[in-house]
Amino acid sequence: MTLILSDRDHEMQAGAHGPAAKMAMSILVRMAEISGAKELLDISGAHIDSTVYIGDAGLEFAERLASLGAKVSVPTTLNVSGLDEHHWKEWAVPSDWARQAQRQMTAYQSMGTIPTWTCAPYQTEMRPVFGQQIAWGESNAIVFANSVIGARTERYPDLFDVCCAITGRAPAIGLHLTENRAGKLLLNLKEIPEALQVSDDFYPVLGHFLGKAAHDVIPVIAGMKIIPNEDQLKALGAAAASSGAVALFHMVGITPEAPTIEAAFQGNKPQETSNITMDMLRQARRELTHTDNARLDMVVLGSPHFSQAEFKKLAPLVAGKKKSARVKFLVTSSRAMAQLAQQAGFLESLQEFGAQLTVDTCILTTPMLPKEIEFLMTNSAKFAYYAPGLLDKKITFGSLVDCVNSAIAGDIVRDETLWES
Numbered sequence: 244m245t246l247i248l249s250d251r252d253h254e255m256q257a258g259a260h261g262p263a264a265k266m267a268m269s270i271l272v273r274m275a276e277i278s279g280a281k282e283l284l285d286i287s288g289a290h291i292d293s294t295v296y297i298g299d300a301g302l303e304f305a306e307r308l309a310s311l312g313a314k315v316s317v318p319t320t321l322n323v324s325g326l327d328e329h330h331w332k333e334w335a336v337p338s339d340w341a342r343q344a345q346r347q348m349t350a351y352q353s354m355g356t357i358p359t360w361t362c363a364p365y366q367t368e369m370r371p372v373f374g375q376q377i378a379w380g381e382s383n384a385i386v387f388a389n390s391v392i393g394a395r396t397e398r399y400p401d402l403f404d405v406c407c408a409i410t411g412r413a414p415a416i417g418l419h420l421t422e423n424r425a426g427k428l429l430l431n432l433k434e435i436p437e438a439l440q441v442s443d444d445f446y447p448v449l450g451h452f453l454g455k456a457a458h459d460v461i462p463v464i465a466g467m468k469i470i471p472n473e474d475q476l477k478a479l480g481a482a483a484a485s486s487g488a489v490a491l492f493h494m495v496g497i498t499p500e501a502p503t504i505e506a507a508f509q510g511n512k513p514q515e516t517s518n519i520t521m522d523m524l525r526q527a528r529r530e531l532t533h534t535d536n537a538r539l540d541m542v543v544l545g546s547p548h549f550s551q552a553e554f555k556k557l558a559p560l561v562a563g564k565k566k567s568a569r570v571k572f573l574v575t576s577s578r579a580m581a582q583l584a585q586q587a588g589f590l591e592s593l594q595e596f597g598a599q600l601t602v603d604t605c606i607l608t609t610p611m612l613p614k615e616i617e618f619l620m621t622n623s624a625k626f627a628y629y630a631p632g633l634l635d636k637k638i639t640f641g642s643l644v645d646c647v648n649s650a651i652a653g654d655i656v657r658d659e660t661l662w663e664s
Contacts, residue, residue, distance in 0.1 A: 246275050247282045255410055263313035267406035271414070274403055280414035288371055289319040289408035290364045292380025293401035294351050295608045296325030296344035304402055305350035308409070316411035319356045320364040322381045323548075323605040324348045330601055334611035344609070354409070360603035361577035363477070363548045365392065373499055376419060378407035382490075383481035383547045383625065389491040391476050393499035395419050398490045418491055424500065425509035426463035426493050429516040430456065433466035435524070439661050440468050444642035445524075446475040447624030450482025452519070452527035459488040460514075463507040465495040474550055481547050482624035525662060531627040531640035537654045539567075539639075540616045542646045543606055545575035546626035554584035554593075560647045561596035567653030571616065572598040575606060607633050620655060622646050 254260060255268040275283060293301055325344030326336070352358055359367050362381050371377050371394035379385050379396040380403075388394040397417040399407065407413045417423055430453070432440070439445050453462055462483075471479070471494075483489035493501035501507035544557070557574070566572050574593065576584070581602050584590050590600065606612070607629050620639045621627055627640045641649065645657045 246272065246280060248272070249283070252283060252412065261312055263308050263311035264409055266308065266311060267313070267409040268412075270403065270406045271410055271412060275414035275416075278414050278416050280416045282415050283412040284376055284415040284419060286317055286376045286378045286407060286411060286413050288317055288369065288375065288377040289315065289404060290322060290377070290379040290381060290384055291319060291351060291356065291404045291408060292322045292399070293405060294321045294324050294347065294360070295605070296340070296347045297608065299343075301401065302343055302347045302350070305347050308405065309350040309353045313409055314355045315405075315408040317408060318369055319354075319408040320359040320361075320367060320369050321351055321356050322360070322384075323362050323608065324360050324603050325609050327601045327604045331609075331611070333599070335613040336609060336611050340610060351405075354405070356408075359577060359579065361548050361579070362605060363387075363550070363577065366548070366550050366577065367579055376413070378404055378413045380404035382484035383477065385490050386480035386484045386492065387477055389418055390480055390493070390498050391473065395424075398488070422509070424491060425461065425511055426501075426507045427460040427514045428457055428462045429504070429508075429513035430462055430464050431466045431516070431518045432464060434518060434520055435466070436664065437468040438664070442642065442661055443475060443478070444622060444645075446471065446479040447482045447622065447640070448524055448528045448531070449519075450479035451486045451531060451624040451628065452523060453479070453492065454483040454485060454487025454489050455527070456517070457483070457487050457489050457492075459490075461491050461493065462489065463493045463495065463501065463504065463513070465504055467494060467497060470497055472552070474552055477547060477550075478624065482628070485625045485628045528640065528662060531624055532638065533631050534618060534637035534639060536618060536637065538618045539570050539620055539649050539653060539655050540618045541571040541573065541612075541620070542650045543573050543575070543619055543621045543626060544623070544643070544646065545573075546605065546607065546621065546623040549574050549576040549580060551580050551583045551587065554580070554589040555587065557643065557647075558589040558592045560644060561598065562592040564596055564651055566597040566650040570650050570653055572596065572650045573601060573606065574598055575601045575604070578602045612636070620646055620649055
């Protein structure tokens with residue numbers, strides 16, 4: 244299949260728009276050919292995931308583009324960096340790692356990007372709109388943009404996302420195209436009690452189940468008895484994109500491309516239908532805990548980054564209380580959300596509780612934890628899924644209230660009432 248390029252594409256490929264654009268277009272064209280694209284399409288926004296320092300190769304790529312004078316051609320946000328520039332010395336981050344991560348941050352900022360440093364760009368003023376063609380990296384951001392907002396992006400890998408941002412182009416494939424956004428798998432929640440659907444910890448568990456059930460096909464969720472808020476949908480999508488490769492889900496009557504089941508499937512019949520039971524969800528929840536030990540060294544919240552609404556919910560839970568002296572309590576967020584939380588007065592109670600705040604980075608991608616911290620607790624299915632492999636730590640999943648209560652008690656405590664009913 245021949246890839247058709249526009250005149251401007253040919254100009255960039257030939258170097259008429261500079262060496263950086265030539266390099267980016269050459270990569271874009273090759274990737275488009277491999278993926279079977281017939282043409283490229285214009286994008287009007289990008290989110291670069293390759294900002295995270297994970298080794299010399301990624302740093303060399305970023306600095307190579309920067310040295311060639313690379314500039315993004317569409318509004319472009321930046322994913323988490325490898326470093327909290329102001330607080331990294333409070334943790335076990337090696338100084339050489341910090342220097343390399345800082346160099347990579349500098350390289351990407353030099354390209355005219357917006358230094359959001361967050362895995363949740365949909366929480367910023369650069370949030371896309373329904374139908375907007377974008378090129379986003381970062382799995383949770385991708386599934387949120389496609390599903391909750393109805394913008395259109397493929398699952399773009401590191402290094403390729405910045406090529407799209409520089410050229411303003413992306414392959415016309417996959418979820419960019421309407422016909423590829425139809426649901427394939429129908430999952431019905433009619434057996435799940437409303438009391439559980441209201442609970443925040445239902446959504447990460449459902450997402451974890453969803454990812455394993457759907458793999459890389461588009462699931463359609465029916466039978467919701469309530470309308471979830473954005474943070475609940477964020478948690479669901481992040482989990483589904485971690486345990487599986489979900490880049491788009493539809494929730495009937497809730498997400499924008501699924502006003503009805505028929506619309507979600509674009510008039511087609513589901514390839515498979517399944518009723519989700521409590522036993523299925525209980526099993527998914529058990530999979531998110533990797534220890535039987537009640538010991539707790541640290542609570543980790545904010546994967547994906549904490550929103551202002553989550554700060555607002557956490558603040559009264561810790562107000563007037565103190566965590567155990569032997570348990571660390573970490574919240575990760577973006578600089579923008581942290582500033583809003585500060586202005587709203589939410590951070591004061593967290594500080595008095597003994598919590599620490601880290602911004603602009605992710606505990607999964609920066610070597611900040613000392614070796615003596617072994618047993619972690621979180622309300623994030625994404626973090627629970629990745630922590631054992633990436634951090635070599637034992638993890639327990641619980642609700643936000645469970646996390647706070649455990650930090651106060653100094654040991655793992657969980658309320659099982661909703662899950663046992």
